Amino acid sequence: MDDSPHLTTSCSTTIHAPLDQVDLPSWCFTLPESEYLACSPAHVAAGVSSAPDGRRMSINVEVIGGILVAHHDVEDLAQPDT
Numbered sequence: 001m002d003d004s005p006h007l008t009t010s011c012s013t014t015i016h017a018p019l020d021q022v023d024l025p026s027w028c029f030t031l032p033e034s035e036y037l038a039c040s041p042a043h044v045a046a047g048v049s050s051a052p053d054g055r056r057m058s059i060n061v062e063v064i065g066g067i068l069v070a071h072h073d074v075e076d077l078a079q080p081d082t
Contacts, residue, residue, distance in 0.1 A: 031058075
């Protein structure tokens with residue numbers, strides 16, 4: 001198996017806040033489980049860990065189409081405004 005990602009996603013939205021107050025990587029890797037659960041009834045659990053190479057990893061579990069799915073999102077680019 002190669003090291004390429006299985007899935008790459010992107011999205012965009014407008015955040016009405018001063019850019020110097022926006023830090024998306026910090027938000028992604030410190031989001032409390034209670035806030036993740038409050039976003040959708042399909043959300044089951046959330047947490048953070050480290051990948052074997054030391055990069056931060058966000059772990060989210062949700063039910064999609066009746067199937068339990070665990071996401072392991074590994075930090076690749078961690079600039080506050082990206």
